[in-house]
Amino acid sequence: MAMVSVTNLKKTYGNFTAVDNISFEIEKGEIFGFLGPNGAGKTSTINMIIGLSRPTSGEITVDGIDVKQQTKKAQAIMGIVPDESNLYNEMDGFDNLCFCAALYGMRKEEREPKARQLLEQFRLKDAGKRPFKAYSKGMRRKLTIAAALIHSPQVLFLDEPTTGIDVESSRQIRDMILELKKKGTTIFFTTHYIEEAERICDRIAFIAEGQIVASGTVSQLMESVSHGHAIRFVIDKNAESSVAELKTHFKENEVTTSPDNSLVMVSDQRIPLFPVMEFFHDREIGVYEAREIRPSLEDVFVKLTGIESSVLKKDREKRGC
Amino acid sequence: MKSWIAFWNILKKDVKSYYLKPPNISWGIIFPLSWTLMQLIRSPGGSILELLPGLISMSVLFGTTSMLAVTITFERSGRSFERLLLAPISISIMVLAKIAGTVLFGIFNAFVPVIFASFFIDFSMVNWGLLLFAVLMIATTSALMGLLIAVSAEQVFEAQTFSNFFRFPMLFLCGLFIPISSLPVFLRPLSYCLPLTYGTDILKGAITGTNILSPLLSFGMLPVFEVALFFICRHNINRKWIL
Ligand SMILES: Nc1ncnc2c1ncn2[C@@H]1O[C@H](COP(=O)(O)OP(=O)(O)O)[C@@H](O)[C@H]1O
Ligand SMILES: [Mg+2]
Numbered sequence: 001m002a003m004v005s006v007t008n009l010k011k012t013y014g015n016f017t018a019v020d021n022i023s024f025e026i027e028k029g030e031i032f033g034f035l036g037p038n039g040a041g042k043t044s045t046i047n048m049i050i051g052l053s054r055p056t057s058g059e060i061t062v063d064g065i066d067v068k069q070q071t072k073k074a075q076a077i078m079g080i081v082p083d084e085s086n087l088y089n090e091m092d093g094f095d096n097l098c099f100c101a102a103l104y105g106m107r108k109e110e111r112e113p114k115a116r117q118l119l120e121q122f123r124l125k126d127a128g129k130r131p132f133k134a135y136s137k138g139m140r141r142k143l144t145i146a147a148a149l150i151h152s153p154q155v156l157f158l159d160e161p162t163t164g165i166d167v168e169s170s171r172q173i174r175d176m177i178l179e180l181k182k183k184g185t186t187i188f189f190t191t192h193y194i195e196e197a198e199r200i201c202d203r204i205a206f207i208a209e210g211q212i213v214a215s216g217t218v219s220q221l222m223e224s225v226s227h228g229h230a231i232r233f234v235i236d237k238n239a240e241s242s243v244a245e246l247k248t249h250f251k252e253n254e255v256t257t258s259p260d261n262s263l264v265m266v267s268d269q270r271i272p273l274f275p276v277m278e279f280f281h282d283r284e285i286g287v288y289e290a291r292e293i294r295p296s297l298e299d300v301f302v303k304l305t306g307i308e309s310s311v312l313k314k315d316r317e318k319r320g321c
Numbered sequence: 322m323k324s325w326i327a328f329w330n331i332l333k334k335d336v337k338s339y340y341l342k343p344p345n346i347s348w349g350i351i352f353p354l355s356w357t358l359m360q361l362i363r364s365p366g367g368s369i370l371e372l373l374p375g376l377i378s379m380s381v382l383f384g385t386t387s388m389l390a391v392t393i394t395f396e397r398s399g400r401s402f403e404r405l406l407l408a409p410i411s412i413s414i415m416v417l418a419k420i421a422g423t424v425l426f427g428i429f430n431a432f433v434p435v436i437f438a439s440f441f442i443d444f445s446m447v448n449w450g451l452l453l454f455a456v457l458m459i460a461t462t463s464a465l466m467g468l469l470i471a472v473s474a475e476q477v478f479e480a481q482t483f484s485n486f487f488r489f490p491m492l493f494l495c496g497l498f499i500p501i502s503s504l505p506v507f508l509r510p511l512s513y514c515l516p517l518t519y520g521t522d523i524l525k526g527a528i529t530g531t532n533i534l535s536p537l538l539s540f541g542m543l544p545v546f547e548v549a550l551f552f553i554c555r556h557n558i559n560r561k562w563i564l
Contacts, residue, residue, distance in 0.1 A: 050407060053564045076409035086400035090338050102330035103408035105323025 001064060003028045003155055003186040004049065009058035011044050011210075018044040020210035021058070026155075026188055026203075031181050033197040034190040035301065036207035037311050042190035043083055045207075046159050049188075050080050062155060076104065079153030083160050085140035089133035093124055093143050096132055097150055104151035111150065118146040123172070138169030145173065149180075156180065158189035162196060174200055192312045198297045208305045218297060225295065225303045230266045231273075234289035235280060239263040242285065249279055264293065327410045328418040335422035339392050345426070353380050353434035369438050374524040375497045376434040377452075378517065381459045382492070384430035387484035389423040389467030394480040397471075397562075406562060412555055420464045427460030451527035455520050458543040462516035465550035472557040491517050496533070516546040 002025035011019040019041040026032040034042045047053040049060055051071040060067040065074040087096045094115055101111030119128045122142045127135060135143065141161065148156060158177070162170040177187055177200055191197050197204050198218055205215035214221060235242075239257040246255050246263070254266040265271055273290055280287050302308060339345065353376050360372050396402040405415050438444075466487060474480040493499060494508060495517040501509055512518050519539040526532030532539075 047564075051563070052403060052407060072409045072411060075407055078407075080407055082400065082403060084400055086403060088334070088338065088401050089399065091334070099330055099334055100404065103327050103404060103410065105326045105409070107326065 001028075002026060002061075003030070003063055004032075004188060005059075005061045006045075006049065007059040009045065009048060009060065010056045011041070011048060011053070012056045018210055019048070022207075022210070022212045024205055024212060024215060026186055028186055029181065029184050030202045031177065031187045031189070031200055033201035033204045034188070034207050035192065035194065035197045035204050036190075036305075037192055037307055040207045041210040042207060043159055044210075046157050046188070046190065050078055050157055051075055076151075077154045079148035079151070079156040081145050081148045081156070081158040081161055083163070085137075085144040087132045087140070087144055087147060090131060092131050093119060093128040093135075096143060097147055100147040101150040106151060114150055118149060122146050122176070136166075137164060138166045141165050142169060142172065145176065153185070155186040155188065158187070160190055160192070162191065162193065170196075194298050194301060194312065204297075206301055206305050208307055214300075214304045221297065221300050221304075222295060225300050228266055228268045229270050230264055230293040231271050231276075232262055232264045232289070232291050232293050233276070233280075233287055234260075234262045236261065236286035236288065242280075242283065246279065250276070262289075324410050324414045327408060328414050328421075331405065331415065331418035332421045332425075335392065335419065336425065339388070340422060340426040340429075345388070349380065349384055349426075349430040349433050352383060353430075354437065357434065357437070369442050370529055373434060373438055373528050374521055377431045377456060377524055378459060378495070378497055378521045379492065380430040380434060381427040381456060382463050382488055382517065385423045385427040385460050385463040386467040386470070386488055387481060388426060389419065389464050390470040390474060390480035390484050391477055393419065393468065393471035394474050394477050398476065402562075412558055413551075416468065416551070416554055416558070420461065420468065423464040423467065424457070424460040427463065428456055431456040431460070446528075446530065448527040451523055455523035455527060458523070458547070459517060459520035462520070462543070462546050462550060465547070465554055468554045469550065469557065472554065472561050491515055494518070495521050497521050501533070516543060516550075519543050519546075 004026040006025070007023045008021050009019055009023070010017070010021050022041075022045065024032075034045065036042055044053065048055045048058075049062065049067065051067055051074065055068070062074045063077055065077075067074045088099070091099065097115035097118060098108075098111050101114060106114070116128075119125050122145070124139060124142060124146070127139055127143075132140065132143065145158070145161065148158075161173050161177075165173070174196065177189070181187060189201075201218070203215060203217050204221060206213040206221075214224060216224070233239075239261055243255055243257050243263065246265075247253075250265065252267055252269070253271065255263055256266075257263040265276070277287060277290070301312075356376060356379065357369065357372060361369075393402065396405075405419075406412075408415070467484065470480055470483045470487065474483055494501075494504070494512045495515050496512060501512045501518070504512060519534065519542045522532045522534045523536065523539050523543075526536060
């Protein structure tokens with residue numbers, strides 16, 4: 001059974017449709033990512049799943065629990081990291097964690113050791129005695145994530161956990177997500193960093209204007225827009241001179257050159273290397289490199305959503321102050 | 322049990338982070354003192370005992386309504402309030418926990434003037450049980466009104482403004498300063514719609530024995546207000562905070 005199941009979920013604000021009839025499932029122990037630009041509907045979707053906002057229509061279950069009917073029961077097994085670090089400014093790190101634990105009904109004997117362990121794990125041990133308001137952005141984010149983990153949730157929701165965070169903290173957060181997966185936690189996170197989604201997600205959904213444009217594993221997404229197969233050769237002569245001959249030799253392949261002694265062969269079929277190597281060998285042309293070129297996830301994203309990747313990057317600069 | 326742990330910790334946190342802060346404590350002390358002084362200067366020889374019901378009512382009203390409205394609006398603007406909405410505890414428990422801190426603060430404020438007054442006057446006539454009941458009732462209804470204000474306010478200054486908007490008319494209509502019988506006829510029904518009217522009347526009865534309304538009526542009405550306000554708050558929270 002899927003850990004999170006969303007069916008025909010829709011959210012409108014007035015006449016505006018923020019989430020437009022989306023459906024997806026997240027398996028137990030999976031890392032599922034929502035990748036999309038600002039305003040795509042990522043936060044709106046998360047807020048409905050966690051019970052902070054009411055769906056206009058559609059069904060949501062978490063571990064088989066209907067979120068609309070039994071919101072509190074479902075919330076008990078969720079860990080939630082909102083898009084803003086929202087702990088209590090005046091309280092120190094340790095007290096913040098203990099308070100969050102208490103909200104989930106954890107006793108003092110359970111919550112204090114757990115809080116200490118999390119502070120250690122997130123390298124915030126020294127900061128544990130300082131008030132939250134004195135934390136840097138990265139520290140705030142890490143403590144907010146620690147607070148979401150204090151009751152050992154079965155499923156963790158992270159809304160843009162690394163947006164606007166320093167590189168080192170972002171890396172720690174990604175490592176932590178992968179670590180949690182190993183322990184069996186199901187993870188749903190949103191991001192507008194393509195590389196991040198590609199690096200840690202088991203499956204990704206591209207979301208734009210409230211709709212899921214495509215979803216699947218990275219390789220499934222890649223295949224969905226496959227442009228055939230391409231191999232780049234780097235040789236020791238000017239590539240220009242051999243193109244014409246190559247084209248007659250390998251009729252089914254398309255050949256293009258670049259000025260830097262390299263050429264690219266494209267074909268619908270996979271390209272066997274040996275005949276090509278032999279061709280070069282016979283003409284005493286040295287080959288230094290032969291590498292398959294795959295479309296990047298970024299290319300796939302652009303192709304499927306029609307959104308230029310620069311839009312995502314711009315969001316990043318805007319928010320990542 | 323789990324809800325109780327959450328309840329207790331929400332209460333403890335609020336008391337520690339808001340109510341025990343020096344500005345709030347000193348407000349609870351300075352306000353009744355200066356008010357008493359003002360009244361005594363205005364009418365020298367006035368009886369402190371007669372001032373006491375009004376003083377207690379005001380201390381409680383001012384301590385609770387805006388306190389809760391402001392702290393909740395503050396937590397909402399910093400978004401930490403979402404944690405309470407997302408916690409696996411019912412909205413009712415959460416509301417009760419938030420109110421409990423304010424009510425305690427209101428009771429503390431109520432007893433500041435009582436303690437000061439105890440140096441000057443003889444309390445042998447005072448019915449303490451009644452007094453405590455009235456204070457508790459004024460504090461809970463005011464806290465619930467503060468919560469209602471919090472649900473309507475988006476910003477801290479709005480919460481402040483709305484609080485005053487309700488508080489001052491209430492003080493004039495509740496019969497503390499102007500007897501209800503001297504109010505214009507068209508305003509009188511309004512007086513009877515205010516929990517404060519019943520609360521202060523019990524207070525007057527408890528301290529000076531000069532209540533106007535039947536104690537049965539006051540005792541009956543206050544719980545009705547409590548329950549009604551509680552459900553209105555819960556309904557509004559559900560409607561406005563879970564979008
Ligand atoms: N409470 C709201 N009222 C009106 N419109 C909203 C509200 N919340 C979000 N929106 C709109 O819905 C769209 C999706 O927003 P959001 O889910 O926050 O996107 P994302 O998290 O992907 O950036 C945006 O155009 C946003 O302006
Ligand atoms: Mg968002």
